[in-house]
Amino acid sequence: MCGIIGIISRQPVADRLVDALKRLEYRGYDSAGIATLEAGVLTRRRAEGKLVNLAKRLEDAPLRGSIGIGHTRWATHGAPTEPNAHPHATKALAVVHNGIIENYRDLKAELEAEGVTFESQTDTETVAHLVTRELARGLSPKDAVHAVLGRLEGAFSLGFLFNGNEDILIGARRGSPLAVGEGEGEMFLGSDAIALSPFTDTVRYLEEGDFVVLTHDGVEIFDEHARPVTREIRRAVGKAFYVDKGNHRHFMQKEIYEQPEVLSHTLGAFVDMTTGRTRIPNGQSLDFAKVNRMALSACGTGYYAALVGRYYFERYARIPCDLDVASEFRYRESPLGDVDLALFVSQSGETADTLASLRYAKAEGLQTAAVVNVQESTIARESDFVLPTLAGPEIGVASTKAFTCQLMALAALAIKAGVDRGVISPERELELTRILAEAPRLTNEAIRLEDRIEVLSRDMATKRHALFLGRGFSFPLALEGALKLKEISYIHAEGYAAGELKHGPIALIDETMPVVVIAPHDRSFEKTVSNMQEVAARGGEIILVTDAKGAASGAVEGAEMIVLPDMPEILTPIVYAIPLQLLAYHTAIQMGTDVDQPRNLAKSVTVE
Known part of the structure; x- marks a missing residue:
């Protein structure tokens, strides 16, 4: 999760930009930079690595401008080098960006055909040149940004600083969060309220598709059609923002909404988005050409992610996989x-049973790898290879964004394994990685179905039991959907492979039994x-989660529908997880349970 900060003031802002970026370090990053206007002239300082390197650069060459933007970056398109660090700039503007611009290759080719020269490998620089072109055509900064937003595909948030104009900052969001803070004679822009907490206790959160124009005197917010809109002002004591839900009712909802952004960062760890080639993060030398059999193990939601991972590895890399619940694996x-490789999946990296299984595998002489969200955890430290999921801190006990980031990591790893083993051609690799890059946009579209899902949750909340069914990639999702529902709503739910219905569960079906x-x-x-x-023949209520073709088939009369966009098969576990999370979430709200801290559960299970 990259960090964005912007400040428009009448006092120098460089120190405050860096301070705000420090508050966003928890999101993870591998380069950083700021840009300000000094006497109207755009000036940047950028550095690889940690913020201490940027601070040293500023110590040697200070910036004294009173308006500026800053950024901490996780590398997606291009290596974590200074030329690829944000802000990216032209003679007309600088821009910072979270997310992925899916169609940047086409946009870049269009610009290069007009003679534009690129200095970086990033998708972000494309946005800078597109807005610059619109400015050259005579549009105002606001109109230039709006014109370009309509051409961008993907999930993103953006912040713009304009050369020669010390009274305007512009921000925009689509699928990636952005907040606006208001002070006395100064305004702030941040990827979350934590960055703004030292400066203001007055915050507005942009909604989907919004863009915002900040000046010294105030804020104007517009929707995706450039119509003026108002957004609720929220006030809180600054320190409260250190653990903040934003404009969401619960951390779980906030973390569901963060998935488009964190998926893009996880993808960037495993795929060089400039070339479309898969890689093992951090230069590690895991070679799947030497892996002929794998053992996978995890607990809870991580186990269901590993089950999807088994399908991925067997389908795309043709590697046979054994799978065990970690609490059973060593016993x-x-x-x-x-077995040539033992792979373990854990959000916290401290799960006791998974750690014990890892140690058992190492004692048996196996090469080990861990898909983990906390790279400093015990499981990460004791594994031969660390495969990070860049979900950021997950506060809600019921895992959401960590789960989908695990799926993204496993999908990319399976592609890499297929390439290493000669099962996937270079052309197919490019095709598959471009498909994975669509995940942030598609998950964002799935989140937009929340109102529809909330309506369905009202009936679900009246039930005592539920069944979830799926085949193939959808079977692990049936298990995960049932787990989410029972975790936070306390409704008894079971997930089954749909083909197992006649082997027992069908006895439970009557008019009181909803079936997802x-x-x-x-x-x-x-x-x-x-x-x-x-x-249906037995009176069961059906909620069908499908795509437009599935909905149009008229498969079953009377079924309630949640209709997702069409997508290739490799993406369905990631995107179809979203409505299941939202169904559980809104059912729990209807039931009045403690969504973020359900009874009897802990975020990290550190005892067997």
């Missing part, structure tokens, strides 16, 4: 002589339809 005393069916219109859709018809 089963499975012979591991033909996860069924994109894929190779197994027709078989899943037959299961839905069996449910």
Whole structure:
């Protein structure tokens, strides 16, 4: 999760920009930079690595401007070098950016055909040149930014500083959070309120598609059609922003909404978005050409992510995979002589059973790797290879963004494994990584279905039991959807492979039993339809999570629909997780339970 900060003031802002960036260090980053206007002239300072390097650069060459923007960057497009660090600039402006511009290659080619020269490998620089072109055509900064926003595909937030104009900052968001702070004679822009907490206790949160124009005198907010809108002012004591829900009711909802952004950062760790080639993060030398069998293990939601991972590795890399719940793995005393790699999945990196399984595998002489969200954790330290999920801190006990980031990491790893083993051609690799880059946008579209899902949750909250069904990639999601519902709403729920319905669960079906069916219109859709018809014939209530083609098939009359965009199969576990999270979330609200801290549960299970 990159960090954005912007300040428009009448006093020098460089020190405050750096201070705000320090408050965003928890998001993770590998380079940083700021830009200010001095006598109207745009000047930048950027540095690789930690903020101490940027601070040293500023000590040697101070910036004294009273308006500026700053950024901490996780590398996605291009290596973490100074030329790729933000802010990116032209003669007309500087820009900072969180997220991924999916169609940047086409936009870049268009600009290069007009003679534009690029200085970096990033998608962000494309935005800078596009807005510069609109300014050259005579548009105002506001109109130039709005014109370009309509051409961008993906999930992102942006901050703009304009050369020669010391009275304007512009921000925009689509799928990636951005907040506006108001002070006396100065205004602030930040990727979250934590960055703004030292400066103001008056904050507005931009909504989806908004862009904002900040001046010394105030703020104007516009929707995606450039119509003026108002957004609620929120006030709080500054220090309270250190743990802040933003404009969300619960941390779980906030973390659901953060998924487009954190997915882009996780993807950037495993894919060089400039070339479209997969990689092992941090220069590690894990070679899947030497892996002929894998053992996967995890607990809870991590186990369901590993189950999807098994499908990924077997489908895309043709590596046979064994999978165990971590609490059973070491006690089963499975012979591991033909296993070349043991892979463990954990959000916290401290899960006791998963750690014990890791140690068992190491004692058996296995090479080990860990998909973890906390790179300083015990599991990360004791693994041979650390495969980071860049979800940022997850406060809600029920995992949401950590789960989908685990899926993203596993999907990219499976592609890398397929390439290493010669199963995936270079052309297919590019195709698959471009598909993965669509995940932030598609998850953002799934989040937009929240109002529809909230309506369905009202009926779900009246039930005592629920079934979740799915086939193929959707089977692990059925398990995860059931887990989410029972974790936070306390409704008993079970997930099954749809083909198992007739092997027992069908006995439970009557008019009081809701059945959530996860069924994109894929190779197994027709078989899943037959299961839905069996449910309908017994009076069961059906909620079908599908795509437009699945919804149009008229598979089952009377089924409630949650209709997601069409997408390739590799993305369905990631995107289809969103409505299941939202269904559980809103059902729990209807039930009046403690969403963020459900009874009897802990965020990290550090005892067996």
